[in-house]
Amino acid sequence: MEKKQNQRPQQSWLNWNTFFWVMLLLLIINSFVYPKFGQPTVKDTDYATFISYVDHGKVNKVVVKDDIIYFTVGKEQFKTVEVDDPQLSDRLLKAKSPNKSGRIEFTKTLPQKNSPLLDFIIWWILPALIFFGLWQWGAKRMMKGGAGGGGFLSLGKSGAKVYAERDVKTTFADVAGQDEAKETLKEIVDFLHNPKKYTRLGAKLPKGALLVGPPGTGKTLIARAVAGEAHVPFFSISGSAFVQMFVGMGAAKVRDLFQQAQQKAPCIIFIDEIDAIGKSRDQAMGNDEREQTLNQLLTEMDGFDATKGLVILAATNRPETLDKALLRPGRFDRRIIMELPDLEGRKAILQVHLKDVKHSDIDLDKVGRATAGSSGADIANIVNEAALRAVRLNKNEIDTDDLLESVETVIAGEQKKGAVISPEEKRIISYHEIGHAMVAACQSHSAPVEKITIVPRTSGALGYTMQVDAGEKHLMSKEEMLNRIATLTGGRAAEEVMCHTVTTGASNDIEKATQLAREMITIYGMSDKYGMMQLEEVRNRYLGGNTSLTCSAETARDIDKEVARIIHEAHEKATRIITEHKAEMDAATAILLKKETITGEEFMKVLEDNSPEPVAE
Structure with missing residues (x-):
């Protein structure tokens, strides 16, 4: 929201133009409507009725104009369409009339033609003046319209949302879980408040800071908090707003954004999703509009004076795609990582x-x-x-x-309390979930079971076993990953051992186990055959982490064999554990079928009560 003093000139100019166009519209309407004011009503009739009135001597006056016959009968006026009647003139001359003269007043009006000069003015000069007026109006809107303009009239304007210092209420107190990022940005805020504290030693304000992290970690929130703490205007715009259909319009938006910001300095510019315009320039996949916009952004970041207190904050989920020139010192001097909170x-x-x-x-x-x-x-x-x-x-x-x-x-979604599941399917689901919990409980270095349920969810899950680590974990060992894969195969193993069947309920378990086993080999270097060799490259780490193989086709086949071997060994381990604990499986499943949801403590109590000896791997 811009300051009021910046809006008044624009509003008064718009009021004058509104008055002008309203008056012009009223004049046009008046030119069509006014000539009809005060005229009597003219009724339509057919030609036969007109002749009948003439023959009976009721017509006072007849006027033929533009192929329309106007005639009066008493005080009423009628009109009818002129037809090809050669005897009409003789009939009117011979007919009687209630006039004093006893004859019908009969005239024919010839169509009047405008002069060539008037036609030239109406059809050429007037449209040209109207078009020129509209063009001038649009041009002034583009020059004076500000950031709030819309449609084609706002081409070349930045379109940034401008928040005055009093409108930004967010502070660092509203941001939690990102203490390191706050500490880094507090220095920028302190510089805006006390520039002499830093300039006395020759320190310069960082021109830009790049906020990097997964979606939802608070990049936009912390950028607003910086403006709220510094009590300066805040310009917010998305990188996609610079992408235009016409080449050069994105660069014009960048120029306008920095021009507005320099007028309001000290202030903060925040560009969200900067990768929309800041992608690395590639000749094979060139885009003239995007590259021109990026070049203009690089030029503007080099051109402004940092001592005025102009700071650029940008956010992205894909830092690996940004152009090297954008990330060099002097443009984005700092990269602030905002990971998922601990x-x-x-x-x-x-x-x-x-x-x-x-x-x-x-x-x-x-x-x-x-x-x-x-x-x-x-x-x-x-x-x-x-x-x-x-x-x-x-x-x-x-x-x-x-x-x-x-x-x-x-x-997992809301509970599907109305779902109807047959007793046999419910039994298989219960054994499946208890199988996960049993394998997890009978292994070391495995997260404790928090909850087991067979209540269906709207996500499609017919049940699930929740494991929660006792503390925060930052590393996972090879043994823990193998135990995790064994736990994932525990559901299918329970179906095979306890129900003597296999179902589609293990599809999600298979997906996760396969992904985890592949990551052990290709990313984490936990394969005895390949060791510390990168076989897969992770892309878009903050957007799900898509991977692509960086090895030959022969190696890819060997990777598939290694993945199958790891999952097979984990499945054998899970099958062995469940076979050794059939009694505990039956007891825990019976309770789960009855209660539908049990806690980890209840499960462990059942396991201890029915186990002949301490549970061990």
């Missing part, structure tokens, strides 16, 4: 969002561990889902159970 970060984010809802005492540690791998946006969604659940249950405040259930809702 356990303490998730707890801090929960506290921030819980301020906006009524809640009881929340076990932040338990909820924080259950939300491992979640971003700040995910946690905000979980808190909102918990509030909605509390409303549905007519609670006065949300509690820990609401949050934990919301975690499952976000991950």
Whole structure:
């Protein structure tokens, strides 16, 4: 939102133009409507009726104009279409009339032609003047319209949303889970507040800072917080806004953005998704418009004076695609990594969002561990889902159970309470889920089982086993990964051993086990055959991590064999564990069929009560 003093001239100019065009429209309407004012109503009739009136001596006056016959009968006026009647003139001359003269007044009006000069003015000069006026109006709108213009009239304008310093209410207190990023950006804020503190030693304000991280980690939020802490105007624009159909328009938007920013300096420019215009320039895949826009951005970043307090913040999920010239020092001097929050970060984010809802005492540690791998946006969604659940249950405040259930809702979807599952399928699903839990419990270096359920979810899951690590883990050993693969194969192994069948319920387990085994070989160097050799390249690490093989076709075939061997060995291990614990499997499955959902503590109690000896691998 721009300042009022910047909007007044534009608004008064728009009011004058509105008045001008309204007056012109009224004049045009008046030219068509006014000549008809005060004229009597003319009724339509047919030619036979007209002749009948003439023969009966009722017609006073006849006027033929533009192939239309106008005639009066008493005080009424009629009109009819002229037909090819050679005897009409003689009939009118001989007919009687109620006039004093006793004869019908008969005239014919010849069509009048405009002079050539008037036709030239009407058909050539007037349209040209109207077109010129519209063009002038559009040109002035483009020059004076500001960032809020729309349509073709805003071509060349940046289109950035401008927030005055008083309009940015976000501060660093609203950002949690990104302490390192906040510390880095606090220095920029301090520089804007106390420039002499740094310039006395010759230090310069960083021209730009690039915020890099997965979606939902708060890149846009922390950029607004910088502006809110610095109390300066905030320009926000998406990189896609610079992409235009016409070559050169994106560069014009960049020029206009920096021109506006320099007029309001000190201020902050935030370009979200900068990879839309900042992709590496490639001759094989060139794009004239995008490259011109990027070149203009590079030029503007070199041209402005950093001592005026103009800072550029940009965000991207794909830093590997950005042009090298954009990332060099002097343009984006700092790269700020915003990873997914750790356990303490998730707890801090929960506290921030819980301020906006009524809640009881929340076990932040338990909820924080259950939300491992979640971003700040995910946690905000979980808190909102918990509030909605509390409303549905007519609670006065949300509690820990609401949050934990919301975690499952976000991950697996809502419960399908109306789903009808046959007893036999329910039995197979129960053994499948207990099989996962049994293999996990009978292995070392495996995350504890938190919950087992066979309640179907809207995501398609007919049940699931939730494992939650006791603490935050940053590394995973080879043994832990192999145990994880064995746990994933535990569901299929339970179907084979306990139900003597195999079902489609293991499809997601197979997908995850295959992916994990492949990553062990191609990315993490955990293969005895290939060792520390990169066989796969990770791309778009912050957007799911797509991979592509960097090896020959022969090696790719060997990788498939290695993956199959790892999964086969894990499956044999899971089958052996379940075979050795059939009694515990039956007991735990019976309880799960009865209750549909059991906790990890309940499962471990059943396992201990029915085990003849301490559970060991």
